[in-house]
Amino acid sequence: MRDIDSKRIDLRSDTVTQPTMEMRQAMSKAVVGDDVLGDDPTVQRLESMISELCGKDAGLFVPSGTMSNAVALKTHTTPGDEIITERYSHIYLYEGGGYAALCGSSIALPEGQNGLLSPELVEKSIRKQKGSQSHYPDGSLVCVENTANRGGGTCYQQDVLDAIAEVSKSKNCSTHIDGARIFNATVATNTPLSRMTRDYDSVSICLSKGLGAPVGSVLVGSNEFIEQAHRWRKMFGGGMRQSGILAAAGIYAIENNIERMEKDHARAKTIARAIDEMDHVSVDVDAVQTNMVYFSANDYTASEVSQKMAKAGIDMFDISPTHCRIVTHLHITDEDVQGVIEALASLG
């Protein structure tokens, strides 16, 4: 049974997850203080928990993944720099152009495979002012997204992540991971978080996606980096007061909701395999590596598919004119999966 009171099957995103009763209990017991004054022990515990898991010095609790990326980009760059990120990355597509407005940066957009960059693409995309008679901006920051949302929830192989960091460093670029769903990646690839993030300067991790917390992200990096980031968080209005009540949800999620993501991945795979068996809908099963399924229908636009599914009580996004996206998460059950498969079959 779904552990929230809803008759609809909501597959729009893992951001729709609501705190469970146990998580709400953990929140209600949180010891709090004024975190802007550095007084909130629960926020401090969450920040050190996540920075330790990443093998970094320090962490910073912020209200959203977008702010976490914005603070990271601002900390790593100076106006006139260029940021290198994948063509369909969240940083480029869905963060309101913050790289331009907040950092004064331009952006280089190599197009990877299923949202994933290669070291060769990154190397080719880094431009430097030096040697260009100042024609080029200074490429100074390389960002990767793991898992890659618009890539279909795909994960980097560790050797590729390592090689991207190496080539970036060799060209004097800082490195950032948009790890909004990095725990989906660690679970899917069975890689410890500290190993995955070892060669990267900063990592942004969302608590309010598959982990199921209501609010918040944590940005991690060196002490020096986080000290600078703290200043930008303040300027962006992200300093929160008794935010331990939110951090407690994050701690609960880290302690209880990571391993269970395997179930979300298995359910996404079950849906993808079923779609693959149907003639009227198509999916790249190999690209279904975590909790997302991107698929298309032969005879309908994506918006027609999402409208028909909505009539059957199933919500999903049409993410492009051709493709719909299904995202599994902690409120999706095996019965829901069967319901989704039946509704998709009836489109034929």
Ligand SMILES: Cc1ncc(COP(=O)(O)O)c(C=O)c1O
């Ligand atoms: C890959 C990725 N990065 C960053 C974000 C931003 O997170 P938020 O919606 O909390 O700002 C999202 C949100 O879905 C995302 O998918």
